[in-house]
Amino acid sequence: MGEKLLMKGAEAIGEAAIRAGCRHFFGYPITPQNEAPAYMARRLPEVNGTFLQAESEVAAINMLYGCAAAGKRVITTSSSPGISLMQEGLSYIAGSELPVVVMNVVRGGPGLGDIAPAQGDYFQAVKGGGHGDYHLIVLAPSTVQESIDLMQLAFDLADKYRNPVMMLSDGLLGQMMEAVEFPGFVDIEKLPKKPWAADSMQGKRSRNLVNSFDLLPEGLEVMNKKMWAKYADVEKNEVKFEEVETADAEYIFVAYGTVARIIKTVIKDLRSKGHKVGLIRPITLYPFPKKQLLALAENPRVKFFLDIELSFGQMIEDVKLSTEFKKPVHFYGRQGGMLPEPNEISEVMLKLMKEAK
Amino acid sequence: MEQLNHMPTPLMDIPRSYCPGCTHGIIHRLVAEVIEEMDLLQKAIIVLPVGCSTLAVDYFAFDSVQSAHGRAPAVATGVKRALPDRFVMTYQGDGDLASIGAAEMVHAATRGELITTIFVNNGIYGMTGGQMAPTSLMGWKTETSPYGRTAQANGYPIRVSEMLAQLNGPAYIARTDVVSVPGINKTKAAIKKAFTAQIKGLGYSIVEILSTCPTNWGMTPVDALKRVKEETMKYYPLGEFKVAEGL
Numbered sequence: 001m002g003e004k005l006l007m008k009g010a011e012a013i014g015e016a017a018i019r020a021g022c023r024h025f026f027g028y029p030i031t032p033q034n035e036a037p038a039y040m041a042r043r044l045p046e047v048n049g050t051f052l053q054a055e056s057e058v059a060a061i062n063m064l065y066g067c068a069a070a071g072k073r074v075i076t077t078s079s080s081p082g083i084s085l086m087q088e089g090l091s092y093i094a095g096s097e098l099p100v101v102v103m104n105v106v107r108g109g110p111g112l113g114d115i116a117p118a119q120g121d122y123f124q125a126v127k128g129g130g131h132g133d134y135h136l137i138v139l140a141p142s143t144v145q146e147s148i149d150l151m152q153l154a155f156d157l158a159d160k161y162r163n164p165v166m167m168l169s170d171g172l173l174g175q176m177m178e179a180v181e182f183p184g185f186v187d188i189e190k191l192p193k194k195p196w197a198a199d200s201m202q203g204k205r206s207r208n209l210v211n212s213f214d215l216l217p218e219g220l221e222v223m224n225k226k227m228w229a230k231y232a233d234v235e236k237n238e239v240k241f242e243e244v245e246t247a248d249a250e251y252i253f254v255a256y257g258t259v260a261r262i263i264k265t266v267i268k269d270l271r272s273k274g275h276k277v278g279l280i281r282p283i284t285l286y287p288f289p290k291k292q293l294l295a296l297a298e299n300p301r302v303k304f305f306l307d308i309e310l311s312f313g314q315m316i317e318d319v320k321l322s323t324e325f326k327k328p329v330h331f332y333g334r335q336g337g338m339l340p341e342p343n344e345i346s347e348v349m350l351k352l353m354k355e356a357k
Numbered sequence: 358m359e360q361l362n363h364m365p366t367p368l369m370d371i372p373r374s375y376c377p378g379c380t381h382g383i384i385h386r387l388v389a390e391v392i393e394e395m396d397l398l399q400k401a402i403i404v405l406p407v408g409c410s411t412l413a414v415d416y417f418a419f420d421s422v423q424s425a426h427g428r429a430p431a432v433a434t435g436v437k438r439a440l441p442d443r444f445v446m447t448y449q450g451d452g453d454l455a456s457i458g459a460a461e462m463v464h465a466a467t468r469g470e471l472i473t474t475i476f477v478n479n480g481i482y483g484m485t486g487g488q489m490a491p492t493s494l495m496g497w498k499t500e501t502s503p504y505g506r507t508a509q510a511n512g513y514p515i516r517v518s519e520m521l522a523q524l525n526g527p528a529y530i531a532r533t534d535v536v537s538v539p540g541i542n543k544t545k546a547a548i549k550k551a552f553t554a555q556i557k558g559l560g561y562s563i564v565e566i567l568s569t570c571p572t573n574w575g576m577t578p579v580d581a582l583k584r585v586k587e588e589t590m591k592y593y594p595l596g597e598f599k600v601a602e603g604l
């Protein structure tokens with residue numbers, strides 16, 4: 001504890017994963033997250049870990065599948081096009097109930113897009129980009145420090161629920177240098193055992209099977225129901241969010257990740273001019289802070305929400321559903337990897353406030 | 358009456374759902390016998406493909422991981438890198454290995470990944486009902502080459518063993534058959550060598566086994582065996598294509 005280091009976001013992710021007890025990394029190069037595999041390639045051998053550059057993201061995610069099936073904590077980092085290639089694998093990982101952590105340093109899209117920060121992968125991450133009825137648990141840090149702080153939680157949640165966890169970051173967080181503080185090292189020996197792992201029988205038990213397949217619909221329905229009982233627990237126990245100045249707020253921003261950081265500056269500016277604005281920032285995108293948003297929507301003081309995203313509006317669907325259309329939900333976004341300036345957002349908010357009066 | 362031939366311990370003693378005359382059953386048995394004879398059962402992990410042999414999730418009596426179509430070598434790489442002292446193998450069909458999973462197969466081989474692949478080459482997609490595989494022979498009529506495979510439309514069948522033999526990573530590569538008793542015996546010997554290559558840490562190993570799919574070939578089991586001898590073996594010569602020093 002207490003080591004302050006100046007580090008790039010993508011590298012900090014790697015160190016945080018190692019401290020969370022992860023010793024295996026499989027991945028394929030893609031900008032803007034190349035610092036993460038490079039860091040792991042240097043660092044993992046120092047802690048008796050394994051780094052392997054896979055032949056593709058398709059192979060990488062399936063290496064994660066095998067490594068997790070064998071009972072080890074494992075991570076990959078990638079960016080949007082690479083994450084698209086991983087979707088089949090993520091579906092298998094969810095279906096076979098395996099714990100893995102995947103970091104998406106989101107860039108502009110669709111297609112090859114660009115390498116600037118964006119939030120166009122929300123639907124893919126939160127609604128399940130692969131086939132079938134499953135969820136990823138999705139964590140959205142808004143600072144480099146928070147990426148570090150959430151890493152241990154990511155691995156713990158993956159193990160606890162035997163479900164893939166995605167960290168939804170963006171190009172800005174990946175490239176940003178920040179003074180950060182790391183937690184100590186998790187004692188790998190003390191992590192909860194994985195009696196389900198296919199790590200060979202070792203003369204101790206009958207065989208284990210890691211599998212997402214059941215040819216009989218009645219069998220598969222049982223498997224599906226078991227997964228969804230798990231998701232009910234996730235939704236009950238694991239919601240995380242941050243509220244900024246909402247106690248007396250009449251106008252509420254909703255934003256996650258990098259954007260939320262910009263909004264905090266906006267709030268200071270608007271508050272200094274006497275406007276009662278606040279922010280609700282989902283930290284877990286799945287499970288989504290539905291109840292908290294509904295409570296705000298039901299509060300007579302709150303006039304409207306303003307959702308800000310680096311896309312044409314994806315999270316806004318969840319905001320509208322959560323608030324049950326009890327208050328207007330407005331939208332402002334930038335696209336293509338462009339970031340909004342604080343005064344640009346202030347102006348949008350001031351205009352909407354005027355119209356609401 | 359005394360039972361002379363017992364089910365090898367690495368196989369579950371339950372009925373198989375493969376079609377009558379399918380050679381998957383023979384190959385399962387050979388794998389199980391070698392695992393038993395080499396005393397690998399307690400440290401073995403098998404990665405299963407998507408194809409008819411996905412059914413093997415119910416058949417092998419040791420740790421099994423079912424993987425996505427074609428990705429078994431990547432999954433097995435993950436398992437082996439996590440647990441380097443275990444015995445790790447994949448079992449794959451020709452659609453799985455030579456078509457959708459070509460990249461994973463080649464790269465696991467060239468990395469010299471310490472895993473063994475049992476490659477069941479029946480020249481067709483069995484599970485999905487008889488479509489053309491990259492290994493289907495010229496002229497073969499399948500669901501998706503109803504007028505027969507042509508070079509112009511479909512190119513040429515892949516000789517996987519010869520192709521992999523160009524790489525430095527593999528320690529053992531052999532092509533065998535299971536359509537005759539000598540063929541079955543040679544296949545078992547090849548499987549043993551391939552497993553030994555892994556145990557000795559020499560590199561990647563693969564046994565390509567020429568097999569049948571009577572159902573989708575539209576043949577009786579006996580005619581299917583004949584076809585392998587008369588057609589398949591002519592295009593896919595049997596033999597060892599790579600034997601590392603020390604094997």
Ligand SMILES: Cc1ncc(C[n+]2csc(CCOP(=O)(O)OP(=O)(O)O)c2C)c(N)n1
Pocket residue numbers: 407408409410426449450451452453454477479481482483484485490570
């Ligand atoms: C991504 C994906 N594409 C296609 C399929 C459909 N599919 C299932 S098995 C199979 C072919 C299997 O053929 P082969 O590997 O030769 O094995 P066999 O059934 O002949 O033993 C295909 C195309 C699938 N399950 N997943």
Ligand code: SF4
Pocket residue numbers: 374375376378379380381409479483484569570571572573
């Ligand atoms: S379809 Fe072909 S490969 Fe599949 S079980 Fe039947 S005979 Fe065997």
